[in-house]
Amino acid sequence: MRGIVAPVTTNEAPRLLSQAPNFRDLGGYRTRGGGRVRSGVAYRSGALDRLDDADLAALRDLGIRQVVDLRTVFERENNADLLPDGADYIPLDVQGDHSTGADLVEVLTDPSRAESVFGDGGATRFMHEVNRILVTGEEARAGYAEAVRRIAxxxxxxxxxxxxxxxxTGWAAALVLELLDVPRETVFADYLASNDRLAGLRAAMRDISEQSGVDPELVWPMVECRRSYLEAAYTEVEEAFGSFEAYAAEGLGLAQSTIDALRGRMLE
Structure with a gap:
């Protein structure tokens, strides 16, 4: 439905996991029709490889039954998730099971290469390209479709x-919220809310860069969420598929029955 436009809100729930500060509920948002996304069904997060006992207990208390991991094989093998008892683990690499992480580490240890790759706006262009690939890449389309089916x-x-x-994860959240008819501005607000939870990532990237003699400002665009990044993904949807509905149906191959099931589970 495209009638009532709900006010833009952000999900400011308490930080439930001390070692995964970007863990948060996708519930609580209003839809265009005046409904509400149900809490306790789907969560978004950063990696779960550093969870402590209290974090694992919190996940058990939330009743987590599935963990969908969108990382590459390099990331999964080097920083394996810690899972709560009884949770199924579903790796859905949306970047082609390659060594992007290894490549990035190599670049960040070579100042001259970092300058050539990320200088003169290169890091920003890289992020725009990443977000476009998350829409049209073959592995991305397969992975995001399966993630929606799993939640549904x-x-x-x-x-x-x-x-x-x-x-x-930001695109996964945007996809789910779009399918639930949450206003576009609220989707952007949810995406940008990660910036307040990434202090640890920014500090780590600064340390790595400085230790390698790389100017931290070169890689700063990669540790931020910027509106233009998500806009690049939406532009790719329009250019490749014509509409978000066509992207869901043709690009992802989602059946209407799956979308109905998702809405049945996640809408109050």
Whole structure:
């Protein structure tokens, strides 16, 4: 429905996991029709490889039954998730199971290469390209479609995550909220809310850069959520598929029955 436009809100729930600060509920948002997204069904997060006992207990208390990991094989093998008892683990690499993480580490240890790759706006261009690929890449389309099916089918609360929980996970969250008819501005607000939770990532990237003699300002665009990044993804949807509805149906191959099931589970 495209009638009532709900006010833009952000999900300011308490930070439930001390070692995964970007973990948060997708529930609580208003839809265009005046409904509300149900809490306790789907969560978004950064990596779950550093959870402590209290974090794992919190996930158990939330009843987490599925963990959908959007990271590459390099990331998964080097920083394996810690899972609450009884949770199914579903790796859905949306970047082609390659070594992007390894490539980035190599660039960040070489000042001259970092300058050539990320200088003169290169890091920003890189982020725009990443967000376009998340829409039209073959692995991305397959992975995001399966993530939606997993959330829609249950069997219980699901966590979707990548490493920082901002770009790959950000598009997963945008997809789900769009399918639930949450206003576009609210989707952007949810995406940008990651910026307040990424202090640890920014500090780590600054340390890595400075230790390698790389100017931290070169890579700063990669540790932020910027409106233009998500706009690049939406532009790709329009250019490749014509509309978000066509992207869901043709690009992702989502059946209307799956979308109806998602709405049945996640809308109050």
């Amino acid at each position: 089918a249950g069997p219980g609360p699901t966590v979707v995550h990548c490493t920082a929980g901002k770009d790959r």
